[in-house]
Amino acid sequence: MELDELKSKLNLHLETDHLQHTEADIAALLKKKAHSVLSKIRRSLSFELIFSVAFTALLIYVAVASKYQSLRIYAGSFSVIMLLITGVIFFLLKKIKQATGSNLPIRENLQNIVVLMDEFIRRYLQFCFILLPACTIFSASLQLHEKETIVEIDHLFRKISPPKSQKIWVIFLYLTGSFAGLYYLTKWYLKKLYGNFVAQLKDYIRELEETGKE
């Protein structure tokens, strides 16, 4: 038998296989937490936004209150960078909020989500890769120009400091290791979290677009 002949039977099947929810049940559901990937990203971005604002405030405080010039410059510069990062997070969060409240056709909705996810992953990777070398180089150059000794840091370095001849190798290995580690860890983490989902959505878009080409 064909699909058309079984329409009513199939409809009945799909309609009846459930428990009825009351209005009170539905109202209670509205208080619960959404579990879609976009909702998760939205929560994650909200957390990052709060953290960024708090961290920027801390950096500004250090930039104003520290007695060491190098720390003031470091904190001051990074408070500006953090402000930029906060702006990007805010922008992404706004776009995700718009996407979750929209009522687009399936194809457009999928394209929208893929664009947002790609943007989110790209920005996340950019921040990670720019910040690590920038922080290391910047802090090292400031450390060299600091006239006053920062006792706590000096004490720490003396404790872990390798012999002079090995110093350059330790720094080189530390930088390469951190950068490679961060690169692969971040890529692996993002792929594990969102990679499969994005790939699946791209397959759906391809499936929708293939019809016209064949």
Next chain:
Amino acid sequence: MPSEKEFVSLLNQHQKIIYKVCNLYMQSYADREDLFQEITLQAWKAFGNFRGDAKFSTWLYRVALNTAITFYRKEKKRIVFSTDEVPELATGPKDPIEIQTKAMYAAIADLSRINKAIVMLYLEDYSYNEISDVVGITPNNIAVKMNRIKVKLREQTQKHLATI
């Protein structure tokens, strides 16, 4: 500002739509309940954009199908239906029409998420133009897709019939 009471009342009247989508896309009771909750929440978030120029049922179908297609949790394996998981019909499986329905149900469950959405609207007697509005591809492409789906369903139903 949309009223929660109005939304709850409308959703209550149309909850069969959500259940149809949940039954088509999810295998277990727990998954269906999770998807029901997700669709309800997404519909509530989108309700502010509902202007009443479309039927509420069409609007709800769009939200529900969008949510079902993008519903993803990494701990869940890909949903694979088999004829064993299709609930028994009240009249018993001996009736040839019921056996055909059961096989067709299992064949629909094997379709991709996109094709399921198209079949769902087709079963609701939506025209190709209306399906096109929800899916976002041209009515011609919907017609082409629907023909292919029918062929696929015919083949798959035969396979499932052999196992019943």
